[in-house]
Amino acid sequence: MSLAECDLGFESLDLRPEILANLRKIGYHEPSPIQAAFIPEALRGIDVIGQAQTGTGKTASFLLPALERLSEGRYPQVLVLGPTRELVLQVHDEAKRIIGDMDVSLACIYGGEGFDKQIRALQRGAQIVVGTPGRLIDMIRRGHLDIRRLTTVILDEADRMLDIGFRPDIERILRQTPKERQTLLLSATMADEVMSITNRYMVDPVIVDLSSKEISVDRIEQHCFRVDEERKLKLLMRLLVREKPRQCLIFCQMKSSVRDLAEALGKRIRGVMAMQGDMPQNKRTKVMKAFREGQIRILVATDVVGRGIDVEGISHVINYDVPEDPDAYVHRIGRTGRMGKDGRAFTFVTAVQSQLLTDIEKHINKMLIPDSIEGFIGCLPGGKERAEKALAAKRARASMAMARRPRRSPGGGGSRRPKGRVSRRRG
Numbered sequence: 001m002s003l004a005e006c007d008l009g010f011e012s013l014d015l016r017p018e019i020l021a022n023l024r025k026i027g028y029h030e031p032s033p034i035q036a037a038f039i040p041e042a043l044r045g046i047d048v049i050g051q052a053q054t055g056t057g058k059t060a061s062f063l064l065p066a067l068e069r070l071s072e073g074r075y076p077q078v079l080v081l082g083p084t085r086e087l088v089l090q091v092h093d094e095a096k097r098i099i100g101d102m103d104v105s106l107a108c109i110y111g112g113e114g115f116d117k118q119i120r121a122l123q124r125g126a127q128i129v130v131g132t133p134g135r136l137i138d139m140i141r142r143g144h145l146d147i148r149r150l151t152t153v154i155l156d157e158a159d160r161m162l163d164i165g166f167r168p169d170i171e172r173i174l175r176q177t178p179k180e181r182q183t184l185l186l187s188a189t190m191a192d193e194v195m196s197i198t199n200r201y202m203v204d205p206v207i208v209d210l211s212s213k214e215i216s217v218d219r220i221e222q223h224c225f226r227v228d229e230e231r232k233l234k235l236l237m238r239l240l241v242r243e244k245p246r247q248c249l250i251f252c253q254m255k256s257s258v259r260d261l262a263e264a265l266g267k268r269i270r271g272v273m274a275m276q277g278d279m280p281q282n283k284r285t286k287v288m289k290a291f292r293e294g295q296i297r298i299l300v301a302t303d304v305v306g307r308g309i310d311v312e313g314i315s316h317v318i319n320y321d322v323p324e325d326p327d328a329y330v331h332r333i334g335r336t337g338r339m340g341k342d343g344r345a346f347t348f349v350t351a352v353q354s355q356l357l358t359d360i361e362k363h364i365n366k367m368l369i370p371d372s373i374e375g376f377i378g379c380l381p382g383g384k385e386r387a388e389k390a391l392a393a394k395r396a397r398a399s400m401a402m403a404r405r406p407r408r409s410p411g412g413g414g415s416r417r418p419k420g421r422v423s424r425r426r427g
């Protein structure tokens with residue numbers, strides 16, 4: 001469904017007048033496609049799975065029905081589980097905006113910060129609790145959080161939570177909640193692990209599938225460059241000069257690369273910061289705030305923290321390191337082009353990474369546009385094939401050399417390269 005097809009406005013969604021008034025106040029006039037499809041199902045009180053990318057308005061999709069079901073009792077009624085601190089803070093902020101001056105209490109519970117403030121928020125009688133699984137378990141164990149009367153449990157970015165390894169915590173929490181709860185699950189992908197959670201903990205869920213690959217990536221211009229590892233920094237500098245991004249998010253694969261790249265860039269240009277999982281939470285919060293307010297122009301990050309970033313001003317995403325998982329690619333570039341805005345994404349690919357690029361292109365059903373800049377070429381048509389041929393020839397030479405050796409080890413000489421990536425998606 002396109003936005004134009006659901007131009008009925010929020011009024012058609014059967015929400016309380018004070019919620020509608022708040023939506024108008026914060027400038028939400030029309031539901032996004034996921035909201036138009038997900039909210040009516042969730043309002044029926046049944047279990048719903050929403051398959052949608054971030055940046056499509058999925059937070060309000062689950063918050064609005066949850067708010068609608070809320071009673072006046074000052075005890076935890078709605079629990080939202082999210083993968084990272086950044087993400088739960090974002091959900092919390094979105095909830096605050098939607099709630100406006102309605103009398104609804106909220107608590108945000110996440111690790112990496114002291115307990116006291118969070119305990120006080122729970123003691124004030126939080127009706128909606130948003131948190132990361134680990135810290136939530138801590139709060140339950142210590143007796144600060146009682147989840148036995150929850151009416152709604154929401155698993156946001158379920159695929160990401162499972163990737164991080166939160167499965168045991170999620171299951172521990174779900175087992176303690178009432179059986180008659182409503183469970184809403186949001187996920188960009190329906191990997192097998194997600195399916196297994198839905199099979200065990202959801203009752204006849206309705207699936208709202210807006211995962212259509214075009215959703216988050218269609219409005220984003222996607223380019224690629226072929227570049228040798230040691231020339232990436234030079235290419236990046238040229239690209240930044242040419243593109244003059246309003247705000248730019250640069251992804252590296254490893255924490256150490258984030259640190260190194262941010263330092264190298266910082267010596268050359270102003271307004272560069274790093275963001276990776278080893279940084280203390282207060283530093284991460286400060287960096288996020290500065291980025292959101294536009295004081296930081298260039299943020300270098302790893303996937304873990306990059307995933308939670310929702311900043312409207314991001315005009316460019318650069319994959320300094322090509323992601324190894326095609327889903328991660330969609331998540332990364334989805335940081336730009338938020339809520340229908342345009343964005344540009346660039347991916348640097350070294351010769352040996354051709355297969356990763358092919359996997360991404362298959363996944364999004366689209367070819368990245370080869371770009372070029374003085375001294376650097378894109379993945380020119382045929383470039384990939386050439387690289388693959390060169391690799392195949394190299395491998396053939398290596399295996400011939402192995403065959404000529406007098407004593408071959410068992411299985412030696414054959415290609416160790418995995419034959420393509422194993423897709424984690426169903427179907």
Ligand code: AMP
Nearest residue numbers: 028030031032054055056057058059339
């Ligand atoms: P999300 O996918 O929930 O992270 O939302 C992406 C961005 O869109 C957030 O900044 C939201 O505040 C904003 N947003 C969500 N729904 C709407 C809407 N119906 N109209 C305008 N903005 C929205």
